[in-house]
Amino acid sequence: MLDIQNIRRDFPFLKQMVHGKPVVFLDTGASAQKPNVVIDAVKESYTNDYANVHRGVYYLSDQATEKYEGTRKVVQNFLNAEKLEEIIFTKGTTESINLVASSLLDDYFEVGDEILITEMEHHANIVPWQLMSKHKPLVIKYIPVTDKGELDLSALPSLLKAKTKLISLTHCSNVLGTINPIKEIIQQIRQNYPDIAIMVDGAQSIVHQKVDVRDLDCDFFAFSSHKLYGTTGVGVLYAKEKWHWLMSPYQGGGDMIKLVTMQQTTFADPPYKFEAGTPDIIGVIGLSKAIEYVQGVGMDNISAHEQALLQYATKSLKTIPGLRILGESEHKAAVITFVIDGFHANDLGTLLDLSGICVRTGHHCAQPLLQRFNVPSTVRASFGIYNTQEDVDALIKGLNKAMKMLN
Incomplete structure (x- = not known):
């Protein structure tokens, strides 16, 4: 107790x-309130340890980079991800979903492909797919919700088609509170459609229960720091390694490149390929303290x-x-x-x-x-x-x- x-x-x-x-x-x-350990970490980092990450050769930059990248390791262990490179920092669950949608559009989806989501989704897991379908004609279908507030999984076999390329669904409804049987749903899908990309919106579930992405066998999993007693403006996208080279960069700019010439750019290896620009350094450090706090409890x-x-x-x-x-x-x-x-x-x-x-x-x-x-x-x-x-x-x-x- x-x-x-x-x-x-x-x-x-x-x-x-x-x-x-x-x-x-x-x-x-x-959005959850913040414990003292998160507040203190943010204050301490801004007061004594602030510097940009990855680029400096001086002590403070090294220290900031170590703390920032240390959070990636904390998140990897928290989700039980197989590889460190599978942890991508974003602004939140919304950006994580948009990143997947945008990054897969050109090289994964073909005209007429189908995306399957559910009637209980947050707008963050509806609107990005609708936006993508305007850039390339795609069909969006919905798993219905019963009067009790559960997914009607009896409809799943009829919704899955050869043209279904991606399924994106919430782990826990932010309205109904329903915790969907994600592992069982993924197992059912994999039996007949092993290659479909499966994304899980974990913004609500990550706060209430343990999450093991390898046990779930999802391809993508997204959550936000601010709902997990951490800082705002920070999120995580877990992306299984097999998708990294099919995904195009979501944004271009600094810190996501290997070489830039006047004619072309070659990109950094994942996860940095998807992390353009100066990140929310202090926010990411705050996330690590939030995770350590809930794990301690x-x-x-x-x-x-x-x-x-x-x-x-x-x-x-x-x-x-x-x-x-x-x-x-x-x-x-x-x-x-x-x-x-x-x-x-x-x-x-x-x-x-x-x-x-x-x-x-x-x-x-x-x-x-x-x-x-x-x-x-x-x-x-x-x-x-x-x-x-x-x-x-x-x-x-x-x-x-x-x-x-x-x-």
């Missing part, structure tokens, strides 16, 4: 008051704590008349999205804020999914390592108060 009060002391954000009330942060699914401990909160919150929310939860899969992360009959989500969110309670309202960058459930806007409470049952109680009290005010 976690010493939750000790953990809460690691997060200075939680000490503040909002509208004169102790802050109750229930929006970790959007223990991913199994985090998962157990959040699952207990999820069960408590689900039971508590169902006591509210007219409240309907979207997504009640048996395999869920600590994310609950709901509507209450007769009340607009934004009104509820605004009044909850007056009680110091931070929730997310709206379509959560998943408009096709909300259209599937025929709701324009919802309230989402997403839990993290620092949340407690008292936070859930505050949410219930705040919702009841808001409903009385709105009646």
